[in-house]
Amino acid sequence: MSFRQFVFYNADELSMETKIALLYDCKEISYQWMANKLDCSVSCSRQHVDRTFEEIVGHLKEGSHFVVIDRGTWGDWNNIDHFEIGFRSMEAIDHFLFIEVESAKMPPILEKYRLFPR
Numbered sequence: 001m002s003f004r005q006f007v008f009y010n011a012d013e014l015s016m017e018t019k020i021a022l023l024y025d026c027k028e029i030s031y032q033w034m035a036n037k038l039d040c041s042v043s044c045s046r047q048h049v050d051r052t053f054e055e056i057v058g059h060l061k062e063g064s065h066f067v068v069i070d071r072g073t074w075g076d077w078n079n080i081d082h083f084e085i086g087f088r089s090m091e092a093i094d095h096f097l098f099i100e101v102e103s104a105k106m107p108p109i110l111e112k113y114r115l116f117p118r
Contacts, residue, residue, distance in 0.1 A: 006069050006070065006071055006072070006074070007069065007070035007117050008067065008068070008069050008117070008118050009067075009068040009069070009070075009110070009115040009116060009117060009118065010115060010116055010117075010118050011066050011067060011068040011113075011115060012066065014066070014113065016060070016062065018113065019060065019066055019087075020057060020060065022068075022085065022109070022113050023057055023060070023085065023086075023087075023097070023099065024057075025109060025112070026083075026085045026099045026101050026109060027053055027099055029101055029102075029105045029109070030099045030100055030101045031080065031082075031100055031101070031102060032099075032100050033053065033097070033098060033099040033100065034048065034097075034098050035048070035049050035051055035056040035095065035096065035097050035098075036048055036049060036095070036096040036098075037049045037093055037094060037095050037096070038093070038094040038095075038096070039093045039094075046096060049095070056095060056097045057097070059087075059089040059091065059095040059097075060087050060089065060097075061089060061090070061091070063090050064087045064088060064089050064090050065087060065088040065090060066086075066087045067084065067085070067086060067087065068083065068084075068085050068115055069083060069084045069085075070083050070103065070106075070117075071083065071084050072103075080100075080102055081102065081103040081104075082100050082101060082102055082103055083100070083101045083102075083103055083106050084098055084099070084100055085099045085101065086098045086099055
């Protein structure tokens with residue numbers, strides 16, 4: 001398995017409404033999504049959270065770190081070429097959302113949201 005350099009897209013420029021719409025569109029075509037939280041008063045490691053997608057998206061705020069990344073096959077045990085779309089809430093108890101979408105399904109999303117490599 002060989003890895004290539006990650007490609008980050010210009011998602012920082014999107015409005016909050018557009019980011020939320022993008023998350024829902026990507027979830028619909030994803031092969032998996034997951035959510036974690038980091039509460040350093042409990043643990044210094046992220047912990048899986050069993051919450052609905054809507055509950056996790058509710059943690060997205062103006063100051064959140066939002067990303068659209070072409071990760072290639074990195075991090076996928078099945079060697080799937082994929083994008084990661086998600087955010088880190090940047091709150092006192094930090095919430096993370098990771099949506100994984102096969103790269104072949106991303107062109108319509110990239111076009112719809114006018115996303116280009118940075």
